[in-house]
Amino acid sequence: xxxxLIRRIIYAVPILIGVNLLTFALFFVVNTPDxxxxxxxGVKRVTPEAIEKWKQQRGYDKPLLVNSAANGTAKLxxxxxWQKSASMFVLDFGYSDDGRSIGREITKRMGxxxxxxxxxxxxxxxxxxxxxxLMTLFRATALDMAGVALCVLLMSVSGLFYIIGGQxxxxxxxxxxxxxxxxxxxxxxxxxxxPILIGVxxxVGSSSRWYRTIFLEEIGKDYVRTARAKGLSELRVLFTxxxxxxxxxxxxxxxxxxxxxxxxxxxxxxFFGIPGLGSYTIDAINAxxxxxxxxxxxxxxxxxxxxxxLTDISYTVxxxxxxxx
Amino acid sequence: xxxxxxxxxxxxLIFLLLAAAGVAAWYVRRHEHLLLPWRRVARSSVAMVxxxxxxxxxxxxxxxxxxFRMALPQTSGGEKVYSPEVLSVFDKLVDPLRTHxxxxxxxxxxxxxxxKESMPDAQGNVVRDYPRLQxxxxxxxxxxxxxxxxxxxxxxxxxxxxxxxxxxxxLSHRTLHCASGxxxxxxxxxxxxxxxxxxxxxxxxxYHVLGTDKVGQDVLYLSLKSIRTGLIIGTVTTxxxxxxxxxxxxxxxxxxxxxxxxxxxxxxxxxxxxxxLLIAAMVLMMQMFIDQHADWFDLEAKRADARLVCLCxxxxxxxxxxxxxxxxxxxxxxREMEYIQAAQSFGVSSLRILTRHIMPNVMHxxxxxxxxxxxxxxxAEAVLSYIGVGVxxxxxxxxxxxxxxxxxxxxxxxxWWALAAAFGxxxxxxxxxxxxxxxxxxxxxPRLNRTENAT
Numbered sequence: 001x002x003x004x005l006i007r008r009i010i011y012a013v014p015i016l017i018g019v020n021l022l023t024f025a026l027f028f029v030v031n032t033p034d035x036x037x038x039x040x041x042g043v044k045r046v047t048p049e050a051i052e053k054w055k056q057q058r059g060y061d062k063p064l065l066v067n068s069a070a071n072g073t074a075k076l077x078x079x080x081x082w083q084k085s086a087s088m089f090v091l092d093f094g095y096s097d098d099g100r101s102i103g104r105e106i107t108k109r110m111g112x113x114x115x116x117x118x119x120x121x122x123x124x125x126x127x128x129x130x131x132x133x134l135m136t137l138f139r140a141t142a143l144d145m146a147g148v149a150l151c152v153l154l155m156s157v158s159g160l161f162y163i164i165g166g167q168x169x170x171x172x173x174x175x176x177x178x179x180x181x182x183x184x185x186x187x188x189x190x191x192x193x194x195p196i197l198i199g200v201x202x203x204v205g206s207s208s209r210w211y212r213t214i215f216l217e218e219i220g221k222d223y224v225r226t227a228r229a230k231g232l233s234e235l236r237v238l239f240t241x242x243x244x245x246x247x248x249x250x251x252x253x254x255x256x257x258x259x260x261x262x263x264x265x266x267x268x269x270x271f272f273g274i275p276g277l278g279s280y281t282i283d284a285i286n287a288x289x290x291x292x293x294x295x296x297x298x299x300x301x302x303x304x305x306x307x308x309x310l311t312d313i314s315y316t317v318x319x320x321x322x323x324x325x
Numbered sequence: 326x327x328x329x330x331x332x333x334x335x336x337x338l339i340f341l342l343l344a345a346a347g348v349a350a351w352y353v354r355r356h357e358h359l360l361l362p363w364r365r366v367a368r369s370s371v372a373m374v375x376x377x378x379x380x381x382x383x384x385x386x387x388x389x390x391x392x393f394r395m396a397l398p399q400t401s402g403g404e405k406v407y408s409p410e411v412l413s414v415f416d417k418l419v420d421p422l423r424t425h426x427x428x429x430x431x432x433x434x435x436x437x438x439x440x441k442e443s444m445p446d447a448q449g450n451v452v453r454d455y456p457r458l459q460x461x462x463x464x465x466x467x468x469x470x471x472x473x474x475x476x477x478x479x480x481x482x483x484x485x486x487x488x489x490x491x492x493x494x495x496l497s498h499r500t501l502h503c504a505s506g507x508x509x510x511x512x513x514x515x516x517x518x519x520x521x522x523x524x525x526x527x528x529x530x531x532y533h534v535l536g537t538d539k540v541g542q543d544v545l546y547l548s549l550k551s552i553r554t555g556l557i558i559g560t561v562t563t564x565x566x567x568x569x570x571x572x573x574x575x576x577x578x579x580x581x582x583x584x585x586x587x588x589x590x591x592x593x594x595x596x597x598x599x600x601x602l603l604i605a606a607m608v609l610m611m612q613m614f615i616d617q618h619a620d621w622f623d624l625e626a627k628r629a630d631a632r633l634v635c636l637c638x639x640x641x642x643x644x645x646x647x648x649x650x651x652x653x654x655x656x657x658x659x660r661e662m663e664y665i666q667a668a669q670s671f672g673v674s675s676l677r678i679l680t681r682h683i684m685p686n687v688m689h690x691x692x693x694x695x696x697x698x699x700x701x702x703x704x705a706e707a708v709l710s711y712i713g714v715g716v717x718x719x720x721x722x723x724x725x726x727x728x729x730x731x732x733x734x735x736x737x738x739x740x741w742w743a744l745a746a747a748f749g750x751x752x753x754x755x756x757x758x759x760x761x762x763x764x765x766x767x768x769x770x771p772r773l774n775r776t777e778n779a780t
Contacts, residue, residue: 018594026610035617152763156700156756158707160727161748168734266601266712285605286713288613293606300599 001316004324005309012305019301020085027290028080033060036290058097058291059083084294093295097287102295105280112182113264113276115192120199121261124207125254127200132211133238136219148212154205163271166198180273195272199265214249218242247318255314256307263300329407331392333630335637338561339390362689365768370510372764375757377514382754385549386556389415392626411626415553419546421530425460427541430733433742434475434532436462461533475532479524486523490516536742539729544743547721548750554722555754558637558706559699565641566698570648571691575683577649578656579675588653592646600643601712607639608714629717636709636716640702648694655687689769696762700755707751723747 027036037054038046055061060080063069067078077086087094093102135147171179177190218224219242227237264278273279277296284292315322353359366372391414394407416423430439437455446452457463465471494512525545528534535544577588595603615622615631622628659665660683668678703723709715710724711731718725730743 014590015594015597018590019598022594022598023606026606035613152759153756156752156759158704158723158727158748158751158755160707160711161752164727164731164734164744168739172734260599263599267708270712281602281605282712285609288609290609293602293609297598297602297606300602301597304597304599 001324004312008309008312012302015305016089016298016301019298020088023294023297024081024085027294028060028064033080036060084291088295088298093298094291096284096292097289102292106277106295106299109264109275109277109280110262111184111276112188112274113262113269113278115188116195116199116268116272116274116276117261117264119192120196120265121257123196124200124203128204128207129211129243129250131204131208132215133243135208135212136215136242137234137238139216139219148209151205151209151212154201155209156205159202159267162198162202163267166194166201167271170194170197180271182272182274191272191274195268195274199268210253211246211250214246215242218246221245244318248315251314251318252311255311256304258310259303259306260300262303263296327396327405328393329396331394331411331624331626333392333411333627334634335557335561335630336390336392338564338634338637339387339557342560342564343387362768366764369764369767371760373511374514375760375764377511377518378753378757379761381518382552382556382757385415386553388418389413389550389553391415409624411624415549419529419549421460422543422546422549425533425543427458427461427533427537428456429537429539429541430740431458431461431533431537431541433534433536433544434462434471434528435536436465436468436471439740458533460531461537462531464531475528478527478531482527483520483524485527486519486521487516489523490519493519535746538726538743539733544726544746547726547743548723548746550721551723551726551747551750552754554633554716554720555703555706555751557633558640558716559702559758561634561637562641562644562698562702563695565638566645566648567691567695569641570645570652570694571684571687573645574649574652575656575679575687578653579660579679579683581657585653588649592649595643596646601709603643604639604709605712605714607642608636608709611635611639612714625719629720632717633720636706640705644698644702648691651690651694652687655690656683659683659686689771693762693766693769696758696765700758700762703751703755703758707747723751 033055034051037051037060041050041054052061062078062080062083064080070078077083084094091103093106096102096105131147135144138144138147167179170176171194177194180191182188182191215238219238223245224237224241227241228234232241262277263281264274264276266278266282268274269276269278270282281293281296283289284296312324316324353363392411393413394409394411397406397408428438431437432439435458437457440455441453442456443451443453444456446454462471462474465474494515525534529543529545533543533545535548538544538547573588573591577585611632615628615635619628622631665678665682668682673681706715706722707724707727710722711728715724716722726743726747730740730747733740733743
């Protein structure tokens, strides 16, 4: 197990280097630092000196990949790529364009993001699985058909509609909770409840339908027939036997997103004015702050890889036949 | 009046796709075993009704794809100058919708503007009142006649539409021997649609059926124009996804070894980046690149179109990985089959084995994945445009419509019609696509066991 984990972590390194090379190519080769400087400074103030100064302030005045003027290892290290990428591997993200430490922003904004994303995930999982189990219980009846039709309908509605419609009905018509905003501590409840509800709502269609397919696949197997032959009730069969055996396909899709919950949701956070990582990313995109976007891309891939490893570990927990070696 | 045809990049790609679909259809028609699953699709009335709705959308989108520029009135110089505005055949067809722009917001079927204005009355005094619309219901002298007039026009238009529908049925039954029109669900859907279209057409000539937006453009026109953008995002992306996923996936599964390692590495790197972030990063770069090279595009429409095509490219680059993984797995299974081993021992070249024996046997996976992706892409466009990394703000799309209307939510009374129209059109399009995709999956997926006999 330990050896397996170490190997997986070593495998992650080339992937992260690849991610870095890709973002580097995107941000510095397609558009050179000169282009970026011109963009940031605006049309009026562009002079060669201003561009040089801008690049120097942000450390973009070095060669991109290979510094032929330097000696030894400095040939590789004294470049934009090395300076901007290597530090990310120790989770040092540098500074954003407005001079703030990206690392500190991330730790500060993680809380609000999690306050929305974690309950959404947990409530969502319970709701989706129960809805899917209900449909499986009433399979091949009109109730099941109606459930599936409802799922397809819910799937076809744009996620933006849930947000806009939810804000309109709950906040504007009924005045139950504030439209947007955030506060820490006990006050946060009234701010997070609507985003969570909407987040759960947005996933009902596709997730429940997916889980229903998984359950239906399980229910045709021999052990289910045996369980029924023993005289177990249908409910018992579903909740103890089928649910347990369907865990592997469910976990495959679920565990991988757990670490990514830290990143928050771009849409929800920006609509509800939650000061989390999602809105941080959106603000950076709109302000064209490349260091922040790069940091978020890197963080996202690290979390995704962590999610993959967690998925493998979770298999061993639910299914003793799976051994990691 | 002379005009100049304009082929935007996206137009060319759409024509390319159409040609490819045509060739594929011709090929399938000649092979009974390929036709079989399609017959199963045709037997499902849900699929046929959604196909009917989809083809309506497609027709609007295609008419909107034939672009041209009108010539400006001749000046003394004698040289022909074309208008910088690029129009489409669809624009010409719905000319009244496009040109009847009001000053600002007005409700659906409204006769007056949404906001009060100061204006002189008959006695010359300045009063504040809702001014009448320039075009919407301008033929009415008495405001109270409106409801009766709307009803009358809707009935007349709907009746005419129904008549056209019935007539077309009558004709097609006689000529096609009831090939497709016999299904009751399809027939009634057709009649409902023709009636609806008739009513809307007859109303839209004198009213703003779905109201007008901030700058007074007709919302119905905007919604219809958005269809093309949505369709392009949903289909042109395929042109990128398909070759990448098919060739790389099949090659990785068949050759294994270092080829597999390299391809797996590429798609693991790509899929490990959260897709919204990757799309955002790429679109930002693309935007900057296009802004830097603004001189490459002589027309505003061409620049906006280049952005759209680039967006499709980016969506394609970020979404091929899952299909590639599926195809690799399937090829790994196929390459151990006896018929592949037989081909190998006969000395058939790898290229030939791949194209003749493996690719045809993974095509059902490709097809299912592509139709399933379509609706997700249409929905993604709206979200991306909202974040600011979608289509060009000057391009009419569901995303830009929603984005513009969202800011008006706080108004009192609320401006709801543009939002409702965008969401409504999107819902119909995506729902039809989802239902059709389900039918295609059911017909093509070999894992679903069927009891019916193939006849």
